[in-house]
Amino acid sequence: MLTTDDQQALLAWYDHHQRDLPWRRTRDPWSILLSEVLLQQTQVTRGLVYWRRMVETFPTVASMSRASVDAVLKAWEGAGYYSRARRLHALSQRVMLTKDKDGFNGELPGTYAELLTLPGIGPYTAAAVASIAFGQPVACVDGNIRRVMARHTAQTEPTAKDVQDWADAALQIHRPGDWNQALMELGATVCTPRRVRCEACPLVPSCRGRAAPERYPTAKKQRKIDVELTVVVELASDGYPVLSQRPMSGMFAGLWGPQYAEGPVEHHPSTAFCGTLRHELSHRRFTVHVHRRTNADCSTGTPPDSVALSALDIKVLELATVPTDKSR
Ligand code: SF4
CATH class of the missing domain: 1.10.340.30 (Hypothetical protein; domain 2)
Incomplete structure (x- = not known):
């Protein structure tokens, strides 16, 4: 008191x-x-x-x-x-x-x-x-x-x-x-x-x-869940990535970005591996394998600075535009 x-x-x-x-x-x-x-x-x-x-x-x-x-x-x-x-x-x-x-x-x-x-x-x-x-x-x-x-x-x-x-x-x-x-x-x-x-x-x-x-008080132990994801960033003919808006519920709801898949994917000859990055949110720790593919069928991509992106997507897009294999 x-x-x-x-x-x-x-x-x-x-x-x-x-x-x-x-x-x-x-x-x-x-x-x-x-x-x-x-x-x-x-x-x-x-x-x-x-x-x-x-x-x-x-x-x-x-x-x-x-x-x-x-x-x-x-x-x-x-x-x-x-x-x-x-x-x-x-x-x-x-x-x-x-x-x-x-x-x-x-x-x-x-x-x-x-x-x-x-x-x-x-x-x-x-x-x-x-x-x-x-x-x-x-x-x-x-x-x-x-x-x-x-x-x-x-x-x-x-x-x-x-x-x-x-x-x-x-x-x-x-x-x-x-x-x-x-x-x-x-x-x-x-x-x-x-x-x-x-x-x-x-x-x-x-x-x-x-x-x-x-x-005081007793510290609460926070356990983070490890999540492994793979993303293939498609680049349109104009050099911009092909992005879409996510649904209004779920992770990064309403933000724009490339599509993710859970787990590692097998290497495909039409994709270039760009690197692996790590990213933490409050309850999750992501490991993301980033690939890049040119999509000749798509003439117009989305300029990243024209839409709202999560910090993870900004890192992914940066890595996808660097033409070297590396890890972060
Ligand atoms: S424990 Fe916190 S509230 Fe108590 S004297 Fe120290 S700083 Fe002040």
């Missing part, structure tokens, strides 16, 4: 030590929502690049609603977890609907409950946007806050309810947005997974886990 002294100390620390991030200099709900959606699974340094790109391309919820989902995916290219981009597009279109059609007349709603009804918005994002953009007294819970809570209370395996109850009780209702960000900032910069800096922490006087912070 945090005391009033803890709350004051943490907010004072945040006022002096918070990182200077552009979405903290605005109260625009749309810009804040974009930052929260991006930062869920993207580090801040990379998130900055994509946030700027998204805000410049789609400065308002209305501007995204008028765009195609392909244009949103293109702007999101490289940020990963593309379902976020597709849901953002769906969110923008829902917000622009009139109230009688279950929309919000073009204004992002300001309450936790309303935000939670939007596509792609879960409890964390709803609480973050409601508190930061609209000053609503709702507590956020993310991985950083869970770690701070586990250490402060010296618990190895707090449940989701334990963490939410702790966050609800700790919430500083006069500055809820700053409070939520202060706890997350502490977890991101001081109470970090490794190399914890307790000497710089404003909660150190009351922290029960400070003697051995890395014991």
Whole structure:
């Protein structure tokens, strides 16, 4: 349990030590929502690049609603977890609907409950946007806050309810947005997974886990699934690869790319082996054997920079255009 002294100390620390991030200099709900959606699974340094790109391309919820989902995916290219981009597009279109059609007349709603009804918005994002953009007294819970809570209370395996109850009780209702960000900032910069800096922490006087912070919480072992794939990149007569858009569900949904097949394929005389590359997603580790074939029957390929591609497809296409056998 945090005391009033803890709350004051943490907010004072945040006022002096918070990182200077552009979405903290605005109260625009749309810009804040974009930052929260991006930062869920993207580090801040990379998130900055994509946030700027998204805000410049789609400065308002209305501007995204008028765009195609392909244009949103293109702007999101490289940020990963593309379902976020597709849901953002769906969110923008829902917000622009009139109230009688279950929309919000073009204004992002300001309450936790309303935000939670939007596509792609879960409890964390709803609480973050409601508190930061609209000053609503709702507590956020993310991985950083869970770690701070586990250490402060010296618990190895707090449940989701334990963490939410702790966050609800700790919430500083006069500055809820700053409070939520202060706890997350502490977890991101001081109470970090490794190399914890307790000497710089404003909660150190009351922290029960400070003697051995890395014991809390118990690390979850993440096992990645190994996937072996083969891809034959066909090149049209104009030199561009033949690409197609993937279905709107499944891996890399809605993005463009060449076709993959599971497992290694036997060498075919009409294909040239370009190399093998490796690529990791959060739960999968890919080994991809890349081949190239000229398709004389196809006169026009797809310029890769004209469509949205996954990071894996960008690597595959780069390798397929290098005429040497090599591994990465
Ligand atoms: S004192 Fe150390 S372990 Fe406790 S909350 Fe602060 S940084 Fe984390």
